Amino acid sequence: MAPVVKILDIHKIYDSGEVPVHAVRGVSLEIHRGEFLALMGSSGSGKSTLMNMLGALDRPTKGEYFLDGTDVSKLDKNDLADIRNQKLGFVFQGFNLLSRTTALENVELPLLYGKKRMSSKAMKERAMHCLDIVGLSKRSDHMPNQLSGGQQQRVAIARALVNEPQVLLADEPTGNLDSKTSIEVMGVFQKLNEQGITIVMVTHELDIAHYCKRDLILRDGVVVRDELVKDRSIAERELQRLAEAEAKAKLIGGPIPTV
Template identity: 45%
Template structure:
């Protein structure tokens, strides 16, 4: 599903060189729910960006669904992201001037397919129903709580029915109660077949996943199987 081989990422400026990732080898199979942990600045988000085709490695190889994408052009990467990958962010990234329903529909607008306006609207409604927000479709982000905003963000991530969901600190801005609700939704999406990779600082949330990958100073220092906890 996701295969990273000998990944290295170096950020360079005129005066400094920063090694963000070094010799990362990671395989994530279909249907796994993997958490990534490590101290701030260790390369967690950079690693997630590699999986999401938002950033390219300085060296090494990235495979998504059996396709080696390292040499893909920007247009090819954008199409692959849109068709196969859903993103969830800590800060929600909702557009305040659009309704909840319109926010969720956005990824479908970039697809070149047979979906009509009415079919896109129906898919957005179904995604919101799936996260328990069918009664908030006409609201705007400013009228929602943090937990509701994250539910909208999840609905937007899954509206295109991606096989991979990448979540960067999805519970980071929420209290423990709301965080557990969001984790429950992610667990259900995983049970329904989605492959999920989640960056988190929260050990409690990480223990609700199948597998824990630990990073330190850009290197993988741990990769352990967990006892999946659905509570």
């Protein structure tokens, strides 16, 4: 089967400062349907730049990028916007929900910019379905500031899913979340992945990367390691273990943990 994402010797050079910055120096990559890829690397490793190019937010200086068979590297601004809308789903570190806009309306947003005509009823149904997938259908009329961080991120995931993308791109999706909520969010990703959705995720946390299937490490703009994850963490199991540990702590009745 043809890969969903195929990158051939991609480069990105930033020319704004005095010295041109060579952020990505020739990365080639194939991602197949159903993969769950973690993109790791320290700051300045070029992972964000690569992510922006994968997300069709930025064009490579050199190289080719085929997304679902289309050569994205040659498209203009509006076509890129359509690609982002139709083929990609974004989840950001800072959630990036529209404030003072309900969860449902946030999820509907990509549909508004879609090429297909949809009745507002159909949009609402689709958005509601996606909220249901992430388990937030009961909170559809809540504003982002009435939701916890984990819930906000789940709304963002629902928004990313609403146009049935080929690839779900997540940029440090757990960066703003505590460890337990992070595991919950990873659980959502794992569940989606099991249903066949391709996910690419940037993270710098090793334990988070452990929930993925494939681990790609970038350094100075090149891939230095690309391997399958061994002993993969399963969110469901981790959460259960966490719950047991908590229960045990209460059972023994030690010092009350300060919160």
